[in-house]
Amino acid sequence: xxAIEINGLVRQYSGFTLGSLDLALPSGSIMGLxxxxxxxxxxxxxxxxxxxxxxxxxxxxxxxxxxxxxFTALKEDIGVVLDEAYFPEVMSAKNVGSVxxxxxxxxxxxxxxxxxxRFSLPPDKAxxxxxxxxxxxxxxxxxxxxxxxxxxxDEATSGLDPxxxxxxxxxxxxxxxxxxxxxxxxxxxxxxxxKICDYIAFIHGGRLLFCEEKDRxxxxxxxxxxxxxxxADLPExxxxxxxxxxxxxxxxxxxxxxxxxxPLEHTNLEDIILFLARGDQKA
Amino acid sequence: xxxxxxxxxxxPIYEQIYGQIKNCIISGELTEGDALPSIRxxxxxxxxxxxxxARAYDELEKDGFINSVAGKGSYVAEKNLQLVRxxxxxxxxxxxxxxxxxAGPCGLDEEDITGMLRLMWDENHREEKP
Numbered sequence: 001x002x003a004i005e006i007n008g009l010v011r012q013y014s015g016f017t018l019g020s021l022d023l024a025l026p027s028g029s030i031m032g033l034x035x036x037x038x039x040x041x042x043x044x045x046x047x048x049x050x051x052x053x054x055x056x057x058x059x060x061x062x063x064x065x066x067x068x069x070x071f072t073a074l075k076e077d078i079g080v081v082l083d084e085a086y087f088p089e090v091m092s093a094k095n096v097g098s099v100x101x102x103x104x105x106x107x108x109x110x111x112x113x114x115x116x117x118r119f120s121l122p123p124d125k126a127x128x129x130x131x132x133x134x135x136x137x138x139x140x141x142x143x144x145x146x147x148x149x150x151x152x153x154d155e156a157t158s159g160l161d162p163x164x165x166x167x168x169x170x171x172x173x174x175x176x177x178x179x180x181x182x183x184x185x186x187x188x189x190x191x192x193x194x195k196i197c198d199y200i201a202f203i204h205g206g207r208l209l210f211c212e213e214k215d216r217x218x219x220x221x222x223x224x225x226x227x228x229x230x231x232a233d234l235p236e237x238x239x240x241x242x243x244x245x246x247x248x249x250x251x252x253x254x255x256x257x258x259x260x261x262x263p264l265e266h267t268n269l270e271d272i273i274l275f276l277a278r279g280d281q282k283a
Numbered sequence: 284x285x286x287x288x289x290x291x292x293x294x295p296i297y298e299q300i301y302g303q304i305k306n307c308i309i310s311g312e313l314t315e316g317d318a319l320p321s322i323r324x325x326x327x328x329x330x331x332x333x334x335x336x337a338r339a340y341d342e343l344e345k346d347g348f349i350n351s352v353a354g355k356g357s358y359v360a361e362k363n364l365q366l367v368r369x370x371x372x373x374x375x376x377x378x379x380x381x382x383x384x385x386a387g388p389c390g391l392d393e394e395d396i397t398g399m400l401r402l403m404w405d406e407n408h409r410e411e412k413p
Contacts, residue, residue: 028323029333177327198332215335219295266293 032193079143241275
């Protein structure tokens with residue numbers, strides 16, 4: 001089953017069109033949504049939660065169409081964290097807990113308490129006095145404490161220090177130890193996504209450029225450095241993107257299409273994304 | 284069992300897992316009937332993709348090193364001596380190929396290399412049987 005399934009989704013704004021988008025997040029896996037600022041990541045997430053209206057297409061979450069009446073009840077099973085945590089400023093973590101207890105039927109005070117401790121969040125401090133990292137951790141603790149099956153996070157790790165980010169990634173990793181738990185997270189910190197995702201979806205200028213298994217991507221593409229003159233010797237369909245400088249050229253190539261004796265370098269997700277995004281601009 | 288995943292390696296991650304589990308089986312560290320970690324558990328412990336881990340297990344099963352029982356997990360299969368022998372022969376051939384490619388630049392011919400081999404072979408066997 002797919003935890004999220006998007007078909008032909010379109011949303012038009014003046015001057016920007018998202019879609020048409022087709023995307024599926026298989027149950028039990030972690031998908032990373034990458035793309036530059038304004039590429040349409042947040043819009044996609046809002047459309048998944050049916051928080052903004054659409055112009056065309058369907059979205060189903062955990063097997064239920066998000067325009068169905070049943071979707072409201074299904075929200076119990078979804079934990080959402082947006083790029084800014086919004087809780088009333090004067091509330092403490094303890095207060096947030098009591099509000100949530102009355103909001104979610106499956107709220108688990110014990111789990112929440114454990115997360116507060118694990119994140120070293122002071123339970124009595126007012127939300128406005130929390131640092132950005134603490135605010136984010138509180139939002140994530142709240143999202144995880146009502147036994148969700150799906151986590152949706154929009155830029156949940158941006159603006160946080162490497163230790164906290166790694167902590168949070170670990171939690172997502174542990175969350176998906178259960179085969180019916182899935183995560184969709186958007187980020188422009190590509191290295192974070194590379195660390196934990198099973199699938200990577202790349203949105204660029206409102207269009208989905210690819211949605212692929214991460215390790216396959218890293219296997220398919222490779223980096224090659226060579227003198228500029230030799231770039232022309234490579235089969236044209238093997239080059240995904242290229243960058244020339246005075247002293248040589250660098251190209252992202254498809255491993256399967258280049259001669260075997262070409263010295264290839266292992267590439268990373270960030271390179272792939274940069275080359276693809278730049279290549280697109282030239283076209 | 285140690286499984287070490289290197290991101291710097293040119294080998295795909297699934298091949299790294301495949302190779303290391305296979306080596307554990309060939310060396311006897313894992314023996315027939317031993318349970319392997321669950322795919323999801325191993326993936327999460329190594330912090331790698333579940334799909335990639337599943338792919339490594341699939342390959343191991345295809346090549347007869349493990350058996351998977353739906354809903355229960357994966358177990359080390361009966362050691363196929365033929366398979367192990369073939370694997371080792373392949374490794375020997377690989378090493379010999381390396382020797383040949385190194386011999387040229389050193390100006391050594393077939394006779395020199397066989398001479399060296401004979402000498403070292405004798406030395407090794409003398410050490411074994413004092």
